[in-house]
Amino acid sequence: MAPLNTSAEPSSVPIPPHTTIIELVDQSAAEGGAKDKNGGTESIVATEAGDATTIQVVAKPGAQVIVKDNRGATKQVPVAAAAAAAATGHSMVVQVQEAAANVKDKSQSTRPIPTPAPPSHTTIIQVSGQKADTNATDKTTSPTPTQAAPGHTTIVQLPSQKAGDVSVKDTNASSKSAPAPTPGHTTIIQIPGQKPADANTKDKRGPAAPATAVPGHTTIVEVHGADASAGDHSRSTGKAPATAPGHTTIVQVPGQKLADVNVKDALGYTSLHRAIENGDVTRIQVLLDEGADINVKQDSWAGKTALTEAVAEGHHTVVKLLLDKGHNIDAKDTTGYTALHWAVEKGQIEVIKVLLEKRANLEVKESQGSSPRGATALHLAADGGNETIVRLLVEKGADMHATDSRLGLTALQMAVEKGREAVVKALLEKGADFRAKYQNGYPPRGATVLHSAAENGYLEVIRLLVKRGADIHASDDLGFSPLARAMKAKRLDVVRLLLESGVDAGGEDARLAMHIAVTAGNESLVRLFIDRGANVNDRDSTTGFSLLQQAAHLKHDAVVKLLLEKGADVEAKDDPAKEKKKTPLWLAAEAGSVTIVQMLLQRGAVIDQRCSEGGQTALIVAAKNGFEFVVRALLEKGANVNVGDDESFTALFRAAESGQTAVVRTLIEKGANINAQLTGWPSGGHSQGNTALSAACYRGHIEVVKLLLEKKANMHLANSTPLVYACLNSHLAIVQLLLEHGATVKEMSDSINHAARDGSVEIVKLFLDRGVSVKNMDDGDFPLMEAAWRGHNEVVQLLLERGADLEQRTVVTGGYNGPLDQGTALWHAAYWGENAATVKLLLDKGAKIETRSTRDNRTPLHGAAAEGKEAVVQVLLDKGANVRATDGKGQTPLQLAQAANQAGVVKLLSGRS
Template structure:
């Protein structure tokens, strides 16, 4: 098709006729377009079509150099950029178009323009051509373009936005041709081999990471050639202080590290953490690199820096510092690294220049490599470390030896291994704990056995003053305790107890109610009978002097199982404490019935042993009302209840005297002898004692149990006598109701009424008079009836008792004399009991009676020579009293005969002679209106009255 027609078609059918003509390679149509648009060529020739293509770029891609030349001649810009900001040169290089690139360079295209995104020059783009993705011929062609770029003055040290130079990129892409080109021009164009990327990397870093194995050691390797051309072999990274050697070690690039070792001198350079490359090699378990570094003189004993210095870096704060290379190797569990350090120690023994790893350096936590290995469970290297010179007794920051640490980790194998390696068995922790104490704490029987076999002190106490045996039992580890016992531990271990006294472990176990512990100690052969004792200087309270054996203590606290164990192992069952009490006494006092039963089964138990108070076990049971125990003791010893104390009393007697109803009832329930007598001069029966105490319930209980109501004591008194004497009316009633002999008399002939009136017990008198048919007129051996006795003893209530007599017995013989001739009135008068005298006179007692000594109430000499009482008695006479008979005058004593007639005083009834009754006077109160004979006393009274 002709050019005009085609041009016309392009104009009418497309928006970009020029671009279409170039694509069809129609230079003639291009010419027509240029002529037709000559006024706007500059703008048109540098405009992009809808595909983003430039006319000049289309011509170069189509290899239409004549069209390209025409476009340039008419104003096309060789440095024009496409929509992405790439120049035509950038695009030509990217597509490997060396023809286009050369054309542009020959037509003054700029060599230093960069891409907008990465800031790459054309040289950077060429450098990225990798043999892996680009054809060899293309790489070669691009190398020629690179040479042209350099020839035209492009600075080879220009860095893109990431800081990469063309050399960096060539190394990264393994672009041998460009790399060689750049190295060859290093002398003429001063190519900087040590420029850093924004990450701080030099080309050497990329050479090292892109090359592995034996290639790296070749003189033709990128790394070797860079170093040869002046690349610094171990540059420092300012951000963290790492060297290149640090970096390759950190990344695990062992071959790269080995390469650098042959070229660097600052092999012990430390970063901001204080780490050398050797530390990082140990972190990554790079055994070959570690060996090489050590051979090159690296110091394995440099320790990392403390946090305040390490904090200057951007790294997170370190928690552990002062770590040596060996620490780091062990921390990471890196066996190759550990092996390398240990092997170097062996090979460097004869060398004075080599620095070997110090296996006893400590990190900030106080761990040596050996202790660290144990703490991390790396037992497989412990032996090698010790063989290599590590101190088996070294301590960590917590003051723990390796043995302590192994025990705390419950690592039995390591602990025994350390013991076999000579670990110090006496070393203590900062808390004063021995290995034995730790082994007990962490329940390691095998370790305890091993320690005991090596002679460890089994008596050493911990901070709580506990010996190993106690600690084992405290934790419930009897297997360990058995091991200690088997190896000869002291099962007593005397130590401080309450208030400073001395006690054994058995005492302590019992005192703290640790039954299982106590049983174990007994079964292990501890002292079974020794009581606590005073501490140094007599220290100790009651416990130091109570002389209580372990069996006593068990009976006190109710530890039945321990009691059984003690008894089974031969503890003295009859041992006494300071108060003379046996264990059975203590068990009874504390109401521990199961223990009591257990002790009673013992064949050698002595139930007759009294304490210092004279109490046998049976008596103790009664005293504390432990009836169940008392029954059990009596079942074992039937005569227990019949035992007598030093006063001749048995338990029933004492219970009655204490008014202990419960004990009495108990004793009666076990059928003790209710008629047994006190073994003293009184010979009192239980009923006598009960009558004396006045407990009606006890009295009735005794009677129901078969007590003989009429038993007599040593003074021939019945219980009724005793109750009457004590004034217990209720008891008297009880006895009367149960058929006692109410007329029984004692050794003096007194019956119960005699006794009651003598003591002035009105209620008892009333009971006797109203509840029985007692002979109230009975006389005793002195001829005295109860009224005589009442008058003779003259109690304050004698008047009331006398009234009761008269009330109950109106015909009572008031004037009956005793053996001495005394009537009740004479006795009352001589005792000065006016009330009783008045009562008797009022009841009709004869006022003129005389006893055998010639004494009457008229001639009895009173203290004040006053006859006031007599006069009052006479004045109170309301009826003519009975006449007194006799043989003599009661006033002058004249004996009556044929010549001396008898007369009576009609007022007082006395027998008088005529002379003594010569006065006459009427007695109106007797209805005697005519004068009658009266004595001088009555005459005066009747005329004058009571003055």
């Protein structure tokens, strides 16, 4: 057998999972087979699809291969097809038996056939015609020379040496003889024919041999002659460094020269990087002696140099060794960090000391990422809050006034931004400039570190700065002082500290801060402001509220008490220039604070002061909101129970309207006029003459209605029929209650139209059953018309069943624009309504389709056409309405539709005239 060809260039194609190893046999055949448009033959396509399980490759270029598929059938395919199958991973077993291992793929690029399986599905490779021991077994596999071992390891047998057992120790340290690797993460490989390795040698994970311990994810492909070749899980077989990827161990054949030590593994690491990663000083020394490049960078995202790798791992002994060997101390890796930057970031104090002893440049700025900060080592230490490192760097001469490149921040500014109290103290002790101002927008230009500390609430940092003499009144470029910044951020503890440090309590910033303190209910801080001279009656510039109004409105009892003790104006209004504005008492009553109401009354607040735009008193607003205890407190202090607001609404009316049963009871007990009627033109859907009972009926508050009826409220007052208001919103239960309490037929007659209009078939039926006429007229209208034009078909059906007259007409004598049209239910439904089904129902029941209105002499079709009611027009047309009929002005329905631009109706009527 010829020796294995190792002169081929390493393939750049990564070995895919389940890699096929190919057996070379001495057979010849011409390459054949029809080619597709991409240059691939049918056979290539077949093998790429995984048709074969065992591939035999002929040694000669351009030859054919014999393929046996999973059904046992054989056929010949080109060598390139075999290589494609190897690359796509469709077979499991490999023996390399011939020299010419190079094949051409279908892109005509020459590369060695991939031999080892990747780390997760490893394969034993036997080289140069040597026979493996088929009798050896491990603890998890059957004896076979070609079986992939579980785990992450590959064993390689050297060419030109006698095959034999390989001494292996697994992770359980049990020894065995096996050609296959043991399961787990570590395999010790002994080179057959050479002196066994020292089995007692250990690496950092356990027993290992100095020759070829292969821990972790390692794959060793071949050790041939004087070179050590290796493959990893993402590269093709070829020359590789003596360390393999994963948990790497150097592979060295005793007495032979190491492979190229500067070749990088799949992750872009050289052997030196891997050795440094593990802190293996002996191995590092060997690699350096063998010519390892000390300044080469990793091909990883970090692109670390040997030195920055050693620093990041904290191996200060390795750092010293590398520097002694001439490594550039200030070299940057791909991250833009020098060794000193890494040491500071990782907090490696011993490494920092080594670097400082070797005169690392303290002022080099990092250039990390796409948006580098341009920070020095001191910036990084200050930002990270490492006081010890900060002191060490400053003692060695680091410039405390240096600014970073992005925001122009000093180390002190960075430390303050993060609230690094210990670092701030250290820098201040060393003379850092606390007066330096920010320049790049945030914090705002012109701000000092005191502004920043105040806004962020760093009390101890503020104390340090103030103690050093920081200006507590300094303004930034926006005019804000530290106090204003603290106030804006609602840092009341900072506000207190600054006041205690001498800030003027009467200044504009202090005024704003005091209002914020009142709003927050911070009594002790408000006291501090007042004790330092703040105006107790100061007003908010936006709302006009005094401090007392703010506190009363927000129910801050303690602040109200303090302000009253300090002489706050108990009658202060939010706009003194206007009458009827809200006093502190009114605001407290509105908020429901009985304690504050009592305090204000004790201080002489005017109890019946009419406030707000509606002229409500404190009693009215408290009653409306249902604050019974406030109502009682006010009544006990003499509030007028029957006083009305500007629209004559009393406390009882508002309480009844809002359903406040307990308050209604209290007011009645305290003498409220239960039958008081509204005067003038009240708002809110109410009418002149309405009472508390009608208001409760209108809103549907049945419990209040029951209480008022129990207290003998009059339900028969003129202009105040509670039954009408109950029907307006179809409150059936209240209607029934009122009927039980003696509602008259007259009142029901006045109410049935409202019930029909609202579509309440139950109430309409109830009234009809109690004797109300189905033809009842009220203000010229009748129930059928009310239900019809609003489309309440159920009510229409009921009324017709009870004898409603389809030809009954409305009796209307006037309106806003003079006399209104009078007509039947059908006419109103067609003209005013939207429900075509109602029109059809009335016609089906016998309504006259050509009925006319009394004013304009129009038919239902005229009305529907003029109003653009297409569905109604269609129903009328279907029922035979006369399209040529003219109204009092001689106009047809079509003409009316055209005049009103009712295109849809015009389309329906066109061609029918």
